[in-house]
Amino acid sequence: MNDLSTEADVIILGSGVAGMTCALAAAKDGLRVIVLEKSRLIGGTSAMSGAGVWVPANHVAAREGITDAPETAMTYFRNALGPDSANRFTAHWQAMCDHGGAMLKMVEDETALTFACTPEPDPVDVPGALPRGRMVSPLALARHHAGPFAKKMRRSTLPHLFTYHDMFSPNPWGRPFHTLRKMGFTLLKRWATNTGGQGSALMAGIIGGALKHGAEIRLDTRVAALDIDAGRVCGVQLSDGSRIRARRGVVLATGGFEWNRALYAQHFPGKTDWLCTPDTNSGDAVSLALSAGAALDQMGEANVHPALPTRYEGRAHGMPVAWHVGPHGIIVNAQAKRFVSEYDYNLGEALNAKGPDGQPLNLPAWLICDRRFLFRSLPFSWYALRARNWIRRAPTIEALAQKIGLDPQALAAQVATYNGYCAQNHDPEFQRGEPMWERFRSGNWAPGSRNAALGRIEAGPFLAMPVNRSILGTKGGPRTDEHGRVLDPADRAIPGLYAAGNAMANPIGTRSVGAGTTVGPHMIMGYLCARDLLAGGAPSTQTLGKAASR
Numbered sequence: 001m002n003d004l005s006t007e008a009d010v011i012i013l014g015s016g017v018a019g020m021t022c023a024l025a026a027a028k029d030g031l032r033v034i035v036l037e038k039s040r041l042i043g044g045t046s047a048m049s050g051a052g053v054w055v056p057a058n059h060v061a062a063r064e065g066i067t068d069a070p071e072t073a074m075t076y077f078r079n080a081l082g083p084d085s086a087n088r089f090t091a092h093w094q095a096m097c098d099h100g101g102a103m104l105k106m107v108e109d110e111t112a113l114t115f116a117c118t119p120e121p122d123p124v125d126v127p128g129a130l131p132r133g134r135m136v137s138p139l140a141l142a143r144h145h146a147g148p149f150a151k152k153m154r155r156s157t158l159p160h161l162f163t164y165h166d167m168f169s170p171n172p173w174g175r176p177f178h179t180l181r182k183m184g185f186t187l188l189k190r191w192a193t194n195t196g197g198q199g200s201a202l203m204a205g206i207i208g209g210a211l212k213h214g215a216e217i218r219l220d221t222r223v224a225a226l227d228i229d230a231g232r233v234c235g236v237q238l239s240d241g242s243r244i245r246a247r248r249g250v251v252l253a254t255g256g257f258e259w260n261r262a263l264y265a266q267h268f269p270g271k272t273d274w275l276c277t278p279d280t281n282s283g284d285a286v287s288l289a290l291s292a293g294a295a296l297d298q299m300g301e302a303n304v305h306p307a308l309p310t311r312y313e314g315r316a317h318g319m320p321v322a323w324h325v326g327p328h329g330i331i332v333n334a335q336a337k338r339f340v341s342e343y344d345y346n347l348g349e350a351l352n353a354k355g356p357d358g359q360p361l362n363l364p365a366w367l368i369c370d371r372r373f374l375f376r377s378l379p380f381s382w383y384a385l386r387a388r389n390w391i392r393r394a395p396t397i398e399a400l401a402q403k404i405g406l407d408p409q410a411l412a413a414q415v416a417t418y419n420g421y422c423a424q425n426h427d428p429e430f431q432r433g434e435p436m437w438e439r440f441r442s443g444n445w446a447p448g449s450r451n452a453a454l455g456r457i458e459a460g461p462f463l464a465m466p467v468n469r470s471i472l473g474t475k476g477g478p479r480t481d482e483h484g485r486v487l488d489p490a491d492r493a494i495p496g497l498y499a500a501g502n503a504m505a506n507p508i509g510t511r512s513v514g515a516g517t518t519v520g521p522h523m524i525m526g527y528l529c530a531r532d533l534l535a536g537g538a539p540s541t542q543t544l545g546k547a548a549s550r
């Protein structure tokens with residue numbers, strides 16, 4: 001223990017993208033930073049992620065000739081997230097719009113990372129949405145950029161030999177043989193040089209950048225408590241009894257609380273298919289922040305997406321991919337009724353919707369499809385078929401309904417109604433395939449031509465698969481202001497305490513404003529925490545204004 005530092009300007013708990021972006025930004029401008037990671041592996045969910053990064057008004061889009069501005073992005077935020085949230089989190093959104101671009105530029109300048117735009121539009125089709133430019137992702141990068149941590153980087157359930165960009169073209173999920181033909185040599189080279197795309201690239205780059213600027217990172221290190229002196233958080237106590245003093249502040253970037261059974265059950269009743277994150281994400285930010293007198297918020301919000309069953313670290317786990325999207329399938333609830341467009345990026349919001357009694361409105365839910373659904377992605381089908389009893393089969397819709405406990409007549413009527421929409425080339429209930437995102441997802445079919453998202457369910461055998469919420473990270477935790485300062489119930493900043501990423505009360509919530517609505521905004525919040533720490537942090541008894549209040 002003796003040769004380890006016992007004092008720093010900033011202590012960051014958690015080595016995911018929120019914590020490491022904060023570490024990079026703070027260390028680059030001269031602060032002494034220590035990152036403490038509970039796991040023996042570095043990178044958290046972020047290293048497992050696709051690293052689709054949503055950042056408004058960024059320089060990568062400008063480089064590719066796309067026009068965006070903080071005001072346009074703010075218009076999008078307001079229209080996409082609605083008036084209730086607008087009253088509570090407007091200041092956070094404004095800060096993200098104003099500083100997101102500078103954050104991404106800093107990351108590209110200070111690391112070995114190069115970003116490029118993905119082809120994705122904003123998923124909520126409202127004024128201010130862009131057809132392209134806010135979604136970026138890193139090009140492939142060798143893990144050796146993470147220096148001594150290269151071999152300690154957390155691996156993913158996703159195939160990280162591919163970049164996020166590769167997923168669209170050549171499209172390994174949809175066209176595996178074509179991809180192998182086109183990319184065979186590149187993949188071999190990436191494999192031989194321990195190079196990865198997606199979260200592996202993102203985290204190798206950011207970890208490398210933070211190390212270059214002198215940040216110290218310790219793995220397998222447990223924090224037992226915050227040190228609090230006269231209301232100010234001034235350090236941490238480790239589980240081995242030692243202490244580290246933080247001259248400016250402690251940043252909670254410990255990810256979500258999905259692996260904390262009691263907290264999770266309290267805020268997410270009803271059916272969950274899989275958790276998709278490292279099991280060290282057990283909500284430590286919640287207990288640590290409460291010990292300092294913080295207010296909690298957004299506890300029922302999460303990054304929710306359907307997932308395919310897989311195994312990770314020896315246990316059943318989810319691999320979040322869009323396996324549920326295809327023309328010959330629909331998703332129904334326990335009443336055998338559709339409740340959302342299956343092509344909507346925000347399907348997760350519908351899966352997570354709760355009634356006034358706090359119980360899920362639409363769970364359990366089932367994907368109902370015909371056998372053609374399995375042919376759209378051979379790799380997806382391989383995962384689906386590999387999991388025992390996950391796919392239920394029957395020769396008729398009525399028999400299928402009986403197998404999964406739905407009313408046979410109701411399901412047959414729902415399928416007939418949907419098939420009728422296919423004949424009309426229009427889904428009057430949910431406009432499936434018509435908004436900008438859904439058109440993109442169904443191959444950018446031209447207006448007036450056949451709606452490529454609509455395909456009849458008619459060719460038996462018929463199949464059913466569970467499609468309940470899977471969790472890519474809960475989004476509730478200590479409430480903060482737009483600088484990431486943790487607030488008490490009277491909206492006063494708790495001096496010396498910050499939160500970022502899934503550990504904080506997320507200002508965006510379950511609805512996604514972009515396909516990378518966690519990684520991008522988490523990076524921005526980490527960066528904003530660093531800016532505030534560099535400026536000296538919150539004075540001792542600061543009361544904040546209306547912006548962050550309910």
Ligand SMILES: Cc1cc2nc3c(=O)[nH]c(=O)nc-3n(C[C@H](O)[C@H](O)[C@H](O)COP(=O)(O)OP(=O)(O)OC[C@H]3O[C@@H](n4cnc5c(N)ncnc54)[C@H](O)[C@@H]3O)c2cc1C
Binds near residue numbers: 050503517519520
């Ligand atoms: C397979 C997959 C793909 C995804 N793809 C995308 C995507 O493309 N775009 C997107 O926006 N989002 C994506 N997500 C979600 C995204 O990865 C997460 O929202 C994001 O990475 C969370 O970042 P974070 O820094 O808040 O937490 P994490 O990256 O989870 O990091 C938290 C870290 O804190 C550590 N920790 C916990 N408790 C303590 C403690 N007491 N002390 C010290 N350390 C502690 C944990 O071990 C962990 O390493 C994906 C998720 C998954 C699972």
